Structure formats: C-alpha cells, structure tokens
Amino acid sequence: MEYTDAPSTESQAGGANTMPCPSCGTLLPKGAQKCNRCDWTRADTETAEGKASDAVAVLLSIIPGLGHIYKGHKLAGLLWMAGAIPAGIFVLLAAFASAGFGVGLFFIYLIGVMLHAYAIDDWAVPVKDDEGEQY
Ligand SMILES: [Zn+2]
Numbered sequence: 001m002e003y004t005d006a007p008s009t010e011s012q013a014g015g016a017n018t019m020p021c022p023s024c025g026t027l028l029p030k031g032a033q034k035c036n037r038c039d040w041t042r043a044d045t046e047t048a049e050g051k052a053s054d055a056v057a058v059l060l061s062i063i064p065g066l067g068h069i070y071k072g073h074k075l076a077g078l079l080w081m082a083g084a085i086p087a088g089i090f091v092l093l094a095a096f097a098s099a100g101f102g103v104g105l106f107f108i109y110l111i112g113v114m115l116h117a118y119a120i121d122d123w124a125v126p127v128k129d130d131e132g133e134q135y
Pocket of ligand 1: 021022023024025026035036037038039040
C-alpha cells in the first residue's frame with residue numbers, strides 16, 4: 001500500500017456502511033455519489049484532490065519519478081527514474097569537462113520531470129471508489 005491522503009474521510013465516523021459528507025457532514029451511504037442535503041458530488045472532491053496532488057507530485061519529483069508514482073503512474077515513474085541514471089552520468093561527465101557548470105544540466109532534467117508530473121492525469125484517486133477491493 002502507498003500512503004495517500006485519500007482514506008482520511010473514511011476513518012472519521014459512521015461505521016462500515018456510512019461516510020460523512022465531506023461538505024456538510026451528513027451521514028451518507030458508503031460510496032455515495034452525491035449528498036442529498038448539499039450540492040456535494042463525488043466528482044467535485046476528486047478533481048479537488050487531483051489538483052492538490054499536482055503540487056505534491058511536483059515536490060516529490062526532486063527525486064525523478066517519485067511524483068509520477070505518487071499519482072499512480074508507476075511505469076512512467078520507473079522510466080523517469082531509469083532515465084535519471086544515464087542523465088546523471090552524462091551530467092557528471094559534463095560537470096568534470098566544464099568545471100562544475102554541467103551540473104546545471106540536471107536541473108533541466110528535473111524541471112522536465114516536474115512539468116510532466118504536474119501535467120499528467122491523476123490515476124491514484126478515481127480508482128478506489130466504492131468497495132475496498134484489492135487487486
Ligand atoms: Zn452534504
């Protein structure tokens with residue numbers, strides 16, 4: 001399991017078959033798609049969480065690939081991580097050749113990773129919807 005901010009609403013109250021409305025706190029059936037007291041819908045919450053995780057993904061991209069894995073793109077994350085190794089070697093060689101200046105090239109790689117981590121869709125949130133089924 002990974003640590004995400006998704007399950008926090010489930011652990012608050014209400015037992016196994018209910019969940020509080022994230023907006024007004026009304027107890028709703030677990031997995032409810034919308035609230036019948038306010039205009040909360042599940043889709044709204046998911047887009048909000050997706051936005052929040054964009055920022056986290058960018059921060060995690062300090063380690064190339066980690067932001068992608070956070071968003072659920074494990075394969076893309078591994079590819080970015082794998083790409084960081086030859087990129088790192090190349091940057092080291094460039095740094096030796098240019099007396100340290102080449103280290104800046106790695107930041108270009110990092111910026112590329114961060115932009116990509118920010119831009120890709122969030123896969124981590126929508127998957128776990130109703131039942132807590134493990135794959
Ligand atoms: Zn509500």
